[in-house]
Amino acid sequence: MNDTLANTEKKTAYILTLPAVLLVFSIILFPIFANIWISFKEVELKDIRIPEPRAKKIVKSISDEPSKIKILYKLRNSSLIQEIRDVSFQDNFPKTFEIENLDPRCSYKRQNLKCEFGNWPAKYRENFQVIFATNDGSKIDKKNLKSIKPKLEGKSDNILLNTNFTLKNFKKVLFENEFVDLLLTTFYYTFFGTVGSIVFGILTAQMVNQKFYGRTFMRSVLLFPYVAPVVALAYTWELLLDPNSGTLNSLLLNYQIIETPINLLGQKYIEISILGFDFKLRLALTTVIMFEIWRYFPLAFLFILARLQAIPKELYEAADVDGASPFQKFFNITLPQITAVISILFMIRFIWNFNKFEDVFLLTGGASGTRTLPINVYQQGFAISDIGMGSAVSIVIVVLLLMFMFFYFKLLGKRVDEN
Amino acid sequence: MRTKNTILFSLISTFFLIFLISIWKILATLQGLSINSFNIEIIFIFGFLISLAHLGIGDRIKSIYKSIIFSSIFVFCDGYLIQKLPIWYNVGVFLILYFFVNKISKYTFIGLKEEHSTQVILFDFLTLFGILFFSFVILFPFYMMLVTSFKTQIALLVNPLDFSINFGQDIKDLFKSYFVIFKSYKFGKYIVTSTIVSVGTVVITLIFAIPAAYAVARLNFFGKTFLSTSILIIYMFPAIVLVIPLYTIFSQLGLRNSIEGLLIVYTATTLPVAIYMLQGYFKSIPKELEEAAILDKLSWFGIITKIIIPLSIPAISSVALYVFMIAWNEFLFSLMFLDNPNSFTLSRAIQYLSGDAETPRQYLMAGSVVVTLPVLFIFVYFEKYLVSGLTAGSVKG
DSSP states (O other): OHHHHHHHHHHHHHHHHHHHHHHHIIIIIHHHHHHHHHHTSOOBGGGGSOOOEEEEEEEEEOTTOTTEEEEEEEEEESOSSOOEEEEEEEEEOOTTEEESSOOTTEEEETTEEEEEEEEEOTTOEEEEEEEEEETTOOOOOHHHHHHSOOEEEEEOOOTTTSOOOOSHHHHHHHHSTTHHHHHHHHHHHHHHHHHHHHHHHHHHHHHHTSOOTTHHHHHHHHHHHHHSOHHHHHHHHHHHHOTTTOHHHHHHHHTTSOSSOOOTTTOSEEEEEETTEEEEEEHHHHHHHHHHHHHHHHHHHHHHHHHHHTSOHHHHHHHHHTTOOHHHHIIIIIHHHHHHHHHHHHHHHHHHHHTOOHHHHHHTTTOTTOOOHHHHHHIIIIISOBHHHHHHHHHHHHHHHHHHHHHHHHHHHHHHHHO | OHHHHHHHHHHHHHHHHHHHHHHHHHHHHTTTOOOOOOOHHHHHHHHHHHHHHHHHHTTSSOHHHHHHHHHHHHHIIIIIIIOOOOHHHHHHHHHHHHHHHHHHTTOOHHHHTSTTHHHHHHHHHHHHHHHHHHHHHHHHHHHHHHHHTTSOHHHHHHOTTOOOOOTTSOHHHHTHHHHHHHHTSOHHHHHHHHHHHHHHHHHHHHHHHHHHHHHHHHOOOTTHHHHHHHHHHHHHSOGGGTHHHHHHHHHHHTOTTOHHHHHHHHHHHHHHHHHHHHHHHHHTSOTHHHHHHHHTTOOHHHHIIIIIHHHTHHHHHHHHHHHHHHHHHOOHHHHHHOOSGGGOOHHHHHHHHHHSTTSOHHHHHHHHHHHHHHHHHHHHHTHHHHHHHHHHTTTOO
């Protein structure tokens, strides 16, 4: 009795979870594996359309002979590169129709014209013509004839399904295209974006944790950049930073802080000298990182604020009794209490910044030294139209991600052991 | 010790005052005033003197008179003698000074003798500074977006610093950009598409997620722990690595440029977090209710619809709002899957608009306002629900 109950429970559970599991696996897990497959192939964007046999039906009446009709089929292979094999053709006609000239490839039985066209090479075209006559001499309804569509079928290789593999994509990704530079850019972007957003998150959380007028309002305002659509924000920033008539440059010029406008999103390097040391700052990358920080520090803020509000008040009261200064309280009570949250945040933000595509794409499109790995996936796959290369870059991303996760869980495991 | 504290206090408060006045000057410049210098030296001297004078006078004058006197002196010197600027600017300066003197009025000579007093002062002013700084930095782009959408191309090019809006003009001229994007660029259609996609995603996600979350929360079955951990790990995988395979498959199935295709992808990407959030809440519902229902021979469908859903309206609404926001803001998949203007979502439409270098920027900003307003409105109105969603599902983004 108990056994059957457990069995029905299992069954119910599988029924309840199956739809969700199937959907998630087919849309998320399957593509990750499909990437591996595609990355070993030479596929371009134009190859992925499956070739189709097509026919355009043109109905022409023959002058002087109203009971006869000429039907022209413009046949073609839709693909410019691939062959279609064993093309078969079918079309239906009204009952009174008799065929006049039967092509040797075709047969006409029960008002049904059937043809076997054999193999069509790429770019194949043919004008195929049949003439019909009505056996009772009645007038032909051209519209009705046109509305019947011919059916065509054929076999073709799906370039994605054949077993030709190549290592070319990975060779190209790893040894050409300045792979090291790409990795470094991605790393700068990810690391500084993450650290910056956490630092600002700590500052703002500490700030909102104090009592002041308009505190709840401030909390919502701080979350605005995180909840607003990235498209709107990116274009607003672009206008703000525009070198010709952007607000920021105009303001700086107006107050004589700079003499010529700075192209914050379009200039790769800027020379800066501090204390006699000249060095080059990657300007566009820095701007993009600033946007990143601006947009994602609210998340860190939200997390850290929740943690701050859970710190027992007694700790601070005890510190007050001991005569601790505000800075001592911050470094000795607050900071140790939020390190756990910070480490989780660091990992989450690191992984997500590492994968961030939209922000950089919308701001610079990957120009001026802001090309990160995700941008490269897009550029390879869609700008250069090399699907195989794009997949190979995706695989690099996945491998790096798995490495991060592995190290993170190892570190996390160690910390759990220590406690 | 006391002199050092006094000087430090005056310095900190003066820097705060300089910051306040500078922000006010920037805002005033953006209303079309020509202010070409922050005059930091003068404000520094005045601020320092006011701080010192405040400490010196102490309680001898009622603080309200003190504030008014200091503010008037400052406004008179700065506004009238040095820069000839309109009244509203000087009123603003007066209010800032009034606020400033009020803020420093709680610090006294006696207070400065206490331990850590400079640190306390520094902390206080840093908080104040932070509030203003972050409000400015965050709200400014939104303000710019809104104002630019009301301007004309010529006005923007002639003086990019003039953010003032002429409310005297005809409503039609004022909202011209909005009329244009709705008429010539079919934004009405894009709003409908975006709404259908977002609401559809919410509905389908909930239909799939509620039963699954219930099973994970309540039932015992083989692979349960695997399922609940893999949900979160799957969620960490980025959209960018899914794009190429999905693009090829969707092209071959003819799902590109279709709302169905977007719905499938959005649902799949939001399902893990929806299940995760819901199962956490379902676990907190007392089991006894369901046990009674099982005795009444209610099927699992009955249990979910009659007991679980009515009891978890708050959690379901927060999931719904969160999913809606993700779907509404989503950009990557709509960029990849939609290239026919007839099936664009709002985000994709704005990106398409910006691709044309000829598009005037006020149209772009009007479009941005249109896509941003619903989200901000929902966020402000349902903040309580959304914040819990954001914290639970924060791995996204």
